[in-house]
Amino acid sequence: MTDIPVAGPRPTPGPASSKPRRDAERRATPIAIKRRALGLTLAGGAASVGAGMALASHPSKMGTALSRRVRTSFGSVMVIGSSRIDTAGANHKNHTPHSSALRGPGSTDAPVSSAVHGAWTSGVIVAVEVRNDSRESVHMSPGQFRVRVGENGPTVSLFSSDREATPLDPGSARTLRIAYLAPASDSGLSLEFADIGSSRSVGLGSVAGRPIRRG
Amino acid sequence: MTQGVLDLFVNEGFVRMIDDSLVYMRGFGAAPTDVGTPVPSLRISPHVFTADGRLVSSRSYPLGAALPDEGRPDALGRHPRLPGHYLVKRAHWASFFPDRTIIAETGSRVQLTVHNRLSKVHELLVDGVASTGPIIPGASAPLSFDAPAPGTYVYHDPGGGSVERMLGLHGVLIVVAPSDRWRLGPGLTEFERQWVWLCQDVDPVWGARAHAGEIIDEVRTPPVPRYFMLNDRSGYRSLALSRDADANRRAHEDTLPSGSAREIDVRDFSLSEGDGSVGAGQVIRLVNAGVVVHQMHFHGNHVWTVRLNGVDYPRSDAWIDADGRVALQQWEDVVELAPLERKDIVLPLRRPPDVIDQVWDARDEDWTYPMHCHAEPSQTAAGGLYPGGLAADWTMAAPGPRRHESHSTYPSQVAFASNQPRAGSPQTLFRQRPDKTFVRKFYSQRLRFPDGAEHRIWSFEDETSGRRFPAPLIRVSEGDIVHLKLEPSKGAHTIHLHGVEPDPRNDGAGHTSFEVTGSYTYQWQPARGAPGDPNIGSAGTYFYHCHVNTVLHVQLGMVGLLIIDPVAHRDYPVPVGARRPFVDGPLYDTATELMLAPYATDPRWHEMKHAAGLSGEDVGLNRFDPSHFYILGGPLNGPRSAAAVTAPGQLRINMPQDGHPTLLRMANLNYFPSVASFTDSRGEPVRMAEVIAHDGRAFRDTSRRDAPSPPAGLITDKIAFGAAERYDLLLHPPTARTTFMVHVEFLHWCTGKVLAVRSVPLVTG
Numbered sequence: 001m002t003d004i005p006v007a008g009p010r011p012t013p014g015p016a017s018s019k020p021r022r023d024a025e026r027r028a029t030p031i032a033i034k035r036r037a038l039g040l041t042l043a044g045g046a047a048s049v050g051a052g053m054a055l056a057s058h059p060s061k062m063g064t065a066l067s068r069r070v071r072t073s074f075g076s077v078m079v080i081g082s083s084r085i086d087t088a089g090a091n092h093k094n095h096t097p098h099s100s101a102l103r104g105p106g107s108t109d110a111p112v113s114s115a116v117h118g119a120w121t122s123g124v125i126v127a128v129e130v131r132n133d134s135r136e137s138v139h140m141s142p143g144q145f146r147v148r149v150g151e152n153g154p155t156v157s158l159f160s161s162d163r164e165a166t167p168l169d170p171g172s173a174r175t176l177r178i179a180y181l182a183p184a185s186d187s188g189l190s191l192e193f194a195d196i197g198s199s200r201s202v203g204l205g206s207v208a209g210r211p212i213r214r215g
Numbered sequence: 216m217t218q219g220v221l222d223l224f225v226n227e228g229f230v231r232m233i234d235d236s237l238v239y240m241r242g243f244g245a246a247p248t249d250v251g252t253p254v255p256s257l258r259i260s261p262h263v264f265t266a267d268g269r270l271v272s273s274r275s276y277p278l279g280a281a282l283p284d285e286g287r288p289d290a291l292g293r294h295p296r297l298p299g300h301y302l303v304k305r306a307h308w309a310s311f312f313p314d315r316t317i318i319a320e321t322g323s324r325v326q327l328t329v330h331n332r333l334s335k336v337h338e339l340l341v342d343g344v345a346s347t348g349p350i351i352p353g354a355s356a357p358l359s360f361d362a363p364a365p366g367t368y369v370y371h372d373p374g375g376g377s378v379e380r381m382l383g384l385h386g387v388l389i390v391v392a393p394s395d396r397w398r399l400g401p402g403l404t405e406f407e408r409q410w411v412w413l414c415q416d417v418d419p420v421w422g423a424r425a426h427a428g429e430i431i432d433e434v435r436t437p438p439v440p441r442y443f444m445l446n447d448r449s450g451y452r453s454l455a456l457s458r459d460a461d462a463n464r465r466a467h468e469d470t471l472p473s474g475s476a477r478e479i480d481v482r483d484f485s486l487s488e489g490d491g492s493v494g495a496g497q498v499i500r501l502v503n504a505g506v507v508v509h510q511m512h513f514h515g516n517h518v519w520t521v522r523l524n525g526v527d528y529p530r531s532d533a534w535i536d537a538d539g540r541v542a543l544q545q546w547e548d549v550v551e552l553a554p555l556e557r558k559d560i561v562l563p564l565r566r567p568p569d570v571i572d573q574v575w576d577a578r579d580e581d582w583t584y585p586m587h588c589h590a591e592p593s594q595t596a597a598g599g600l601y602p603g604g605l606a607a608d609w610t611m612a613a614p615g616p617r618r619h620e621s622h623s624t625y626p627s628q629v630a631f632a633s634n635q636p637r638a639g640s641p642q643t644l645f646r647q648r649p650d651k652t653f654v655r656k657f658y659s660q661r662l663r664f665p666d667g668a669e670h671r672i673w674s675f676e677d678e679t680s681g682r683r684f685p686a687p688l689i690r691v692s693e694g695d696i697v698h699l700k701l702e703p704s705k706g707a708h709t710i711h712l713h714g715v716e717p718d719p720r721n722d723g724a725g726h727t728s729f730e731v732t733g734s735y736t737y738q739w740q741p742a743r744g745a746p747g748d749p750n751i752g753s754a755g756t757y758f759y760h761c762h763v764n765t766v767l768h769v770q771l772g773m774v775g776l777l778i779i780d781p782v783a784h785r786d787y788p789v790p791v792g793a794r795r796p797f798v799d800g801p802l803y804d805t806a807t808e809l810m811l812a813p814y815a816t817d818p819r820w821h822e823m824k825h826a827a828g829l830s831g832e833d834v835g836l837n838r839f840d841p842s843h844f845y846i847l848g849g850p851l852n853g854p855r856s857a858a859a860v861t862a863p864g865q866l867r868i869n870m871p872q873d874g875h876p877t878l879l880r881m882a883n884l885n886y887f888p889s890v891a892s893f894t895d896s897r898g899e900p901v902r903m904a905e906v907i908a909h910d911g912r913a914f915r916d917t918s919r920r921d922a923p924s925p926p927a928g929l930i931t932d933k934i935a936f937g938a939a940e941r942y943d944l945l946l947h948p949p950t951a952r953t954t955f956m957v958h959v960e961f962l963h964w965c966t967g968k969v970l971a972v973r974s975v976p977l978v979t980g
Contacts (some may be wrong), residue, residue, distance in 0.1 A: 118706060118826025119633035136251055143235020149832065157234035157597050157831035159633075160626040165231045167253035181633060181830040196229055196237050199423040 067205040073197030074168075075133035080175065082126040082191075082207035086184065122184035123159065124208040126191055131173040140174065141165035144194045147180045147207065150187045156180050182208070219270045220326040220357075221262050221317070224248070225337045225350075225372075225384065227426075228255020232417065232442045233449035233628045234597045234831070239422035240383040243315075243339065243370075247332055250426075257383055258447065261312040264362065266322035266393050274469070276318050277396040280309035285619075286468035287612060288407055290475040291492050299566065299575055299614055301475035303407045305493035306397045310408040311468035313446035315386035317370070319362035320393045327358040334428070337379065341370045341388055342555065343525075365390045365400035366525030367411075367500040367557040376433045377506045377554065381418060382425055385504040387411055399498065399559055404521050405485045406498040406561065410472055414552060414588070414605060415447065416440035416505030437966050438506050441837050443593040443604035446470045450596060450603035451631040454726075458624045472497050472562055473581075473610035479563045481519050481546075481749050482530075483920040496563040503552040507590060507964045508888050509605065510549050510938045514724060515567050515584030515716050516609075517546040517912060522559040531918035533927065535906065539890050539935035543927070546749075546912035548714045549589055551888070551937040564611060567716040568742035568753055571696065573645040574718045581620055582611040585724045589939035590886050590964055591766035595836045596628060599828020601764050603628045608727065629831035635725040635763070637707050640733030644720065647738065649698040651691050655710060655759075656702045657773075658682050664816075665862045668843050671821045672772035673761075675710075684860050685812065685847055685884070686759075686775025693744060693754055693782050693798075699737040706825045707732045711762040712777060713939060714911045715739060715753070724762045741779045746786060746799035747915075747923025754781040754797040755911030756810075756880040756941040766836050767827055770820050774884055776810055778851075779911070793875045796943050797913045800926055803878035803945060804869050810848035811863075811891075811975070813959050814884045815841035839886050844961050844971035847884070865976040868946050868955070873979075879904070879957075881934070882941045887964045892933040893946075893977075896954045900932040903955065908943040938964075946977070953979050 067079040128145060132138050142161035149156065161178045168174055182189055191204040226244040228251075229237040239250075242257025249255075263271045263278060275282055283289070288308040290301035312318065319325050329339045331350040340346040345360040368388040372379035389411065395401045397408075418438040424431055445453050448466060455463035455471060467473070479494050480486055486494040496519070503509055521527060521544055533543035540551075550558055566575060567582075587594055587606040596603030613620075625631040655675035660682050662672045675686035691697050701710045707730035711723035717739035719727050729735075744752020761773035781798040783789045793802040817840050827834045849856060849863035868877040883889050893901050905928040907914055915924040928945065936942055948955055955977040961970045 118824065118829065120830040137253060138251070139229045139237055139253060141231055141235050141237050143231065144237060154598070154832040154834055156833070157236075157600060157629050158627060159629045159831065161235070165235060165237070181629060194236060196239070196426075199427060 070193070070202050070204055072193070072195045072202065074138045075131040077131070077193050077202070077204060078129045079191055079204050079207060080127050080129050082124060084182070084208040085123045085125065086121070120181040120183050122182050123179055124182045124189055125177060125179045126207050127175060127177045128191070128204070129173055129175050130168060132168045132170055135170050137167040137169055139165070139196060140168040142176050142178045144196070145176070145178055146192050146194070147182065148190045148192055149183060153187065155192060156182065219268065220328050221259070221270060223259065223327055223329045223339065224256065225329065225331045225333055226256055227333055228252055228257055230255075230257065230383070232596065233452060233603050234600065235627070236419070236597065238417060238419045238442070239426040240417070241333070241379065241425070242383040243329070243386055247330065258314040258386065260314055261316040261318065264317070264319040264323040264325050266320040268323070270326070275309040275311050276391070277309055281307055283308050283408065284617070285464060286311055286471065287473040287610070287617075289617060294478065295488065297478055299476055299578060300478055302488055302492040303475070303477050303495055305487070305491055305495075308408045310410065312389070312411055313413065313469045315413060316389060316411055317386065318389045318391060320391055321362050321365060322393065323362045325360055325362055328355055329358060330355045336374070337372050337384065338374060339370055340373050341368055344368060362390050364525065365392050365403070366522070367502060367559060368525070369502055369504060369555055369557065371504065375431055377438070378421065378425075378431045378433055380504055381416060381421060381438055381506055387413055387500070387502050389500065399522065403527065404498065404559070404561060405493060405495045407474060407493070407495050409498040409500065410470070411446070411500045411502065412470070412607070413446050414501070414503045414505050414509050415444040416507055416593075417442040417444065439838060440505070440507060441598065442596050443505070443588070445605050445607055450600065450606060450628045451625050453606050454608055456622060456624055456631060458626055470607055471609065472499065472564070473612060474564045475612045476566050477564055479565055479750070482917045482924065484561065496561040499560050499562055501550060501552050501558045501560060503554050503556050506554050507593065508554070508937060509552045509593060510589040510940070511552055511586065512549045512589040512939055513562070513584070513586050513609070514711075514722055515582070515611070515719070516563055516565060517548045517714075517716070517910065518550065519561040519563065520545055520547050520550055520558060521561060524557055531916040531927065533914070533929055535929050535931040535934065539892070539931065539933035541906065541909065541929065543914060543929070544917060545909060545914060548910045549937065549939045551940065562609060564609075567718060568751065569716045569739045570718045571645065571647060571738060571740045573647070577645065578614060578718075580613045582719050583608050583727050584719060584722065585727055590937070591769060592837050592839045592886060594766050595828065598833030598835045598837050600628045600632045600831060601766050601828060601836070602726065603632060632829045632831070636729045637732055638729040638735070641729060641731070641735055643698075643736045643738050646736075647696045649738075650695040652698045652700070653689055654678060654700045654702065655686065657704050657706070657708055659705070662859045664843065664845060664860050666843060666845070670816050670818065670843070673768060674772040675775060682859060684772050686773070688775065688851065689759060689777040690780065691741060692780045693741045693752065696738070696740050700734060701731050701737065702734045703731055707763055708768070708773065709762045710737060710759050712737070712739065712757060712759045714755070714757040714941070715741065715777070730763050744781055744798040746784055747925060749915045749917050749924040752781070752797055752913070753911060754779045755908055755913070756882060756943055757911050758882050758884065758941070764826060764829060767820060767823055770817065770839070770886070776812065776882060778880070796878060796908060797926075800907060800913060801928070801945060802875045804873070804875040805852055807867055807869050807877040808851040809866055809868070809877060809879045810851050810882070811879065811957070811959070812847045812882045812884045813889045813961060813973075814845050814847050815887070815961055815971070816843040817841050818843070841961070841970065844973055846959055846973045846975055863975055865978050868948060868977045868979055870948055870979045871950060876945045876947055879944045879946055880941065881936060881944065883936045883938055885961065886938050887970070888935065888937045888962045890933060890935045890960045890962065892958050892960075894932070894956045894958065895952050896956065898956075901949065901955060902930050902932045903946055903948050904932065904934065905930050905945040905947060906934055906942055907945055910941055948977070948979055955979070
């Protein structure tokens with residue numbers, strides 16, 4: 001299951017607290033949000049739906065058209081879908097004092113907007129297909145994919161993925177769904193792949209061309 | 216595999232970093248694997264060579280000793296006299312060790328066979344002990360030696376200087392005397408359990424080049440580490456906050472110290488309160504297998520530094536070496552660790568000295584404090600993601616029966632970095648009537664520095680200070696109830712009082728307490744000292760800084776200095792015009808009291824935004840390339856400089872005939888090491904500095920267990936001090952000269968190159 005990025009409200013100790021906060025309150029609460037709560041779907045073949053995923057996946061519901069397949073040292077990679085999300089809006093709308101998905105146990109305080117903290121309150125989810133056309137297993141980690149902000153902007157590490165770093169068998173293909181935080185502006189986002197076999201990064205084209213969808 | 220012989224395979228492969236990228240690395244593995252192997256064997260699990268000739272695969276040692284649940288030893292029982300304190304079991308608990316650890320008992324024969332499976336020559340060297348010599352590709356080499364003296368050793372491939380070590384070919388050898396398995400050696404420091412902390416730096420570019428078969432010249436192309444690890448973990452994984460429960464458990468067992476509060480005496484860690492108990496802390500063996508100078512900073516407790524490179528520091532008749540490094544067993548809150556150095560320290564796990572009684576008495580939960588390297592670029596990963604680097608924590612167990620407290624977990628370092636706990640205006644719990652109050656408000660402004668450059672500075676101001684840098688001085692006395700109110704006004708910030716040790720809620724570290732968006736009043740009470748007692752007293756030199764995206768906010772200027780004065784003791788009176796730096800310290804002249812703080816700027820950083828890097832974007836916060844170098848500070852008393860940036864043009868110091876000497880407080884606010892040297896006007900070294908304290912703790916002669924520990928200053932012409940370290944020096948200029956100089960070298964943390972020298976005249980008369 002892909003965790004939807006939530007750079008949003010966090011539970012906070014309130015002035016009424018009469019005892020030192022427990023560690024469970026003090027530390028940030030789990031940020032995984034069931035995708036059902038945000039009404040999102042992601043692209044991906046049925047074969048990639050693993051146990052525990054909250055929603056069915058339909059390629060038609062991804063925000064951008066398929067990109068070109070890019071050759072790599074072992075086969076190819078390709079963006080098969082992407083979608084922007086506005087996590088801050090969704091979190092404010094869906095948060096309740098008893099929303100256990102957002103808040104740690106025992107907390108009764110109102111959250112503070114992450115906009116104050118400064119982290120990006122938007123996100124992008126990309127679905128990529130990786131094919132291993134070689135005769136050997138290849139390493140494959142979702143962290144090999146990074147979003148680039150703008151033409152010459154920074155690249156961005158992933159927020160979450162539905163896959164761990166596991167090898168890709170020869171002659172097989174895999175779909176990964178990877179989430180990133182992203183600026184809410186209209187800065188163009190593109191995806192890059194670090195091909196460790198050739199020690200070079202390849203561009204996979206723009207992602208999330210649609211306007212931001214609110215959860 | 217030959218029985219009794221540990222096989223090590225020089226392998227290569229790709230390793231997942233904290234951002235899930237894959238980096239080419241090498242290592243001494245347990246089985247032959249190839250570069251394409253999905254899970255390459257690049258390190259061994261811990262093994263023990265016993266004195267009776269066995270080789271045992273075991274994560275814990277001593278063999279057969281009780282295993283502490285999640286690494287935390289349970290207490291023997293409550294302390295008979297001290298509320299909230301516990302007794303520690305003597306010689307009872309096993310310690311868990313991280314991968315790459317080889318343990319050898321004295322009397323054992325360490326037998327290794329190193330198999331070189333790569334295409335170039337490799338070697339295994341145990342520094343100062345033995346080496347395989349060069350091993351050609353495809354060959355194997357035995358290495359057999361008697362276990363050396365008890366201590367901490369590094370084994371590594373010395374190829375390319377630091378290159379092969381940086382690529383991963385390193386590990387740790389611990390030698391233990393079987394007769395003294397809970398001591399650093401026979402008659403040496405005793406402990407409850409021990410830890411190994413292996414500092415590692417990773418440069419993916421070096422990795423890619425090595426994978427391509429290039430020869431890497433560490434001098435012509437020095438490394439630029441992008442990842443920083445402790446025991447092969449970084450960030451949230453190192454803090455056991457991942458969603459891998461097994462990995463979290465292992466981190467608790469072999470990296471994150473924890474235990475019950477206990478009373479200790481640094482003069483003797485073997486004191487007992489009764490049968491089966493010992494007044495010991497937990498030993499941490501710090502090992503730097505990386506290439507940068509790490510500065511290991513502990514919140515919550517100072518640590519007692521015992522050994523360097525296998526040799527105990529002296530407790531008396533100490534010295535400062537030619538490089539300006541102090542050789543003395545002492546308290547530190549920042550332990551400098553140069554590449555390939557090993558330092559053994561004691562984490563006392565004692566009541567944090569500056570917590571107020573009411574908070575201590577009400578404690579009913581674990582208290583967790585960060586440990587991190589204060590060379591702050593090491594706190595990043597992939598150019599941002601603070602705190603995603605070399606970090607750990609330690610926990611003081613809640614009173615009473617053991618409880619397994621749940622903690623939030625994260626799917627990634629981005630999730631952790633972008634979701635630190637935040638609070639609006641939380642309440643100050645157990646609020647007392649303060650003796651001293653301070654307000655610090657955030658500001659942002661471009662300030663002109665002495666060299667004419669303007670830098671955008673974020674810092675703190677109070678009601679009357681105006682916008683100055685460093686932030687206004689906080690000065691309090693031991694025993695004061697202090698209130699420090701933070702008003703961020705913009706964004707989320709904290710104030711961490713570096714070296715001051717209250718409860719976690721007032722410690723100002725976001726992930727163990729909260730970041731403030733409205734206001735919060737930090738409350739703490741500096742502990743009083745007593746003459747001759749090395750265990751108590753907080754008088755000294757400190758600083759305070761924002762602990763949100765710390766790597767950036769401190770560089771941007773959210774830092775100020777803090778001084779704690781002692782309370783006068785009847786046996787150590789203080790005449791008018793003088794003061795003591797600690798309760799029984801020597802008198803100094805208040806009129807000429809000075810502060811100097813090296814600080815350098817990388818202008819690129821000063822254009823970044825508040826949360827740069829926290830969303831996962833690579834903003835290059837692992838690369839600190841300063842181009843402007845300053846010595847900030849000046850006189851602490853007398854008229855305030857009109858300049859917004861306080862930096863002295865020259866300083867007046869006392870001659871002996873003027874009365875009491877001048878006290879010079881030095882604080883390194885930079886991220887790189889510095890060396891201060893004292894000369895005459897012609898540049899000849901002058902041994903005029905008496906170093907009397909470090910990191911807020913007096914230097915003392917602690918050689919006698921049953922007697923007071925008098926102050927013990929050290930005379931020198933040079934003192935080295937790394938990032939975040941502070942030293943207090945009394946200046947004793949010779950009577951024959953009138954003008955002296957203090958020169959401060961700014962050194963690169965990796966290459967050691969002198970980046971700049973700044974000098975300040977010290978004028979007498």
